[in-house]
Amino acid sequence: MNRSGADLGWRGAELRSGAMTRIVLDAEGMHRHKGEALADEVRRAGEWPVGVVRRGLLRRERLELASDDGGAGVLDEAARPRVGATLERLARSLLDVTLEVAGGGREVVLDQDEIAAHVAAEGLVPGTTYLLRWRAPDRRPEPDVQGDEAVDAAWERIERWLAEHHPRGTGVLAPGASEEALRSVETTIGRPLPAPLRRSLARHDGQAEGVGSITEGHELLSAADIADEWTMLREISDDLGPMEDWWRPSWVGFTADGSGNGLCLDAETGEVLFRNHEDSASVEARRFEGWLTRWAEELEAGEQVVGANGGIDLPWYAD
Numbered sequence: 001m002n003r004s005g006a007d008l009g010w011r012g013a014e015l016r017s018g019a020m021t022r023i024v025l026d027a028e029g030m031h032r033h034k035g036e037a038l039a040d041e042v043r044r045a046g047e048w049p050v051g052v053v054r055r056g057l058l059r060r061e062r063l064e065l066a067s068d069d070g071g072a073g074v075l076d077e078a079a080r081p082r083v084g085a086t087l088e089r090l091a092r093s094l095l096d097v098t099l100e101v102a103g104g105g106r107e108v109v110l111d112q113d114e115i116a117a118h119v120a121a122e123g124l125v126p127g128t129t130y131l132l133r134w135r136a137p138d139r140r141p142e143p144d145v146q147g148d149e150a151v152d153a154a155w156e157r158i159e160r161w162l163a164e165h166h167p168r169g170t171g172v173l174a175p176g177a178s179e180e181a182l183r184s185v186e187t188t189i190g191r192p193l194p195a196p197l198r199r200s201l202a203r204h205d206g207q208a209e210g211v212g213s214i215t216e217g218h219e220l221l222s223a224a225d226i227a228d229e230w231t232m233l234r235e236i237s238d239d240l241g242p243m244e245d246w247w248r249p250s251w252v253g254f255t256a257d258g259s260g261n262g263l264c265l266d267a268e269t270g271e272v273l274f275r276n277h278e279d280s281a282s283v284e285a286r287r288f289e290g291w292l293t294r295w296a297e298e299l300e301a302g303e304q305v306v307g308a309n310g311g312i313d314l315p316w317y318a319d
Contacts, residue, residue: 077123080119080121080122080123081116081119081120083119083123083124084116084117084118084119084120087115087116087132088112088115088116088132090132091112091115091133105128106127106128107128107129107130107131108128108129108130109130109131109133110130110131110132110133111133115132139294140294140297140298140301140303142285142286142287142290142291142293142294143290143293143294143297144290145287145289145293146196146287146289146290147196147289148195148196148199150289150293151196151199151200151203151289151292152199152203153293154289154292154293154295154296155200155203155204155292155296157293157297158292158295158296159173161299161300165299165306166306166312167306168208168211172207172208172211172214173204173207173208173214174204174205174206174208174222175204175205176203176205177201177202177205177222179202181205181223182198182201182202184224184227185223185224185227185230188230188231189227189230189249189252189267190249191250191267192267193252193267194252194265194267194270194288196265196287196289196292197254197265197288200292201222201223204220205222205223206219206220206221206222206225207219207220207222211310212309212310212311213257213312214311214312215255215295215304215312216255216263216295216304216312216313216314217311217312217313217314218255218257218262218263219256219258220255221253221255221256221262225256226254229253229262230249230252230253233247233251233253234249237249245280245281246275246279246281247275248266250266250267250269251264251265251266251267251273251275251281252264252265252266252267253275259277260277260278261274261275261276261277263275263284263291264281265288270288271283271284271285271286271287272284272286272287272288272290272291298314299312302315303315
């Protein structure tokens with residue numbers, strides 16, 4: 001979804017010296033399964049003990065990696081290739097990582113394809129801050145389609161792909177929403193649902209119970225979920241005052257990532273937006289039909305995949 005590490009809520013990493021060298025990956029709203037997947041990655045890479053720490057009411061989780069090296073920094077020559085490869089994989093997962101070794105007096109910026117080779121050759125030098133960069137490749141262009149036929153055609157392709165590739169087949173999708181359920185949403189939001197979203201909900205009222213992410217690491221919301229989320233955001237907006245860059249009444253959310261972020265359809269402009277709970281929204285597609293068709297195309301091209309946890313995501317997040 002062309003999101004930066006900051007958009008995902010990652011706070012980066014910090015490497016401190018003490019009795020041992022410690023790398024801390026701090027994330028707000030990080031899914032527990034994501035933290036545990038990263039922990040498993042590190043365990044497979046070497047002998048670092050690692051754990052996922054849950055703290056606070058805002059679902060902030062911390063992944064801690066420790067190497068018992070007496071605080072000298074991760075400099076052992078034999079360990080360098082393993083450490084570099086691990087950091088490269090973490091950079092791929094986190095998009096942007098900062099490692100500060102005993103104060104960080106100088107700065108080294110490394111792109112993803114430079115990380116492993118640099119660490120293997122030089123280690124991690126005390127007094128250095130390392131900025132490890134990775135950027136997701138650009139998404140494919142949005143197809144120029146619109147109307148009911150485009151919605152139906154996209155869903156036929158998605159259903160066919162799920163039947164062939166997902167362990168639960170088309171059982172990940174819920175049956176269509178009733179007319180009563182659709183009218184109930186419209187009563188809640190005080191306006192008609194945008195036609196393509198209404199058509200989509202009538203075919204599939206979100207996803208089935210017990211299913212994780214279904215597209216781009218997001219869950220597909222039902223009509224009732226859409227109404228509940230709109231009501232919650234309206235209450236927050238009423239309490240805090242107008243925040244038009246953060247949420248507007250015309251924004252009808254139809255996905256959620258479990259961290260307060262999601263896709264919404266602007267009922268006034270017809271644009272699909274990615275709404276970041278910490279920042280402003282950004283345009284993801286000009287039309288809902290284009291977004292839905294791109295989802296179908298990405299599934300067919302292997303640009304969205306079923307991850308180890310059964311959720312469907314972009315490869316650089318699902319890996």
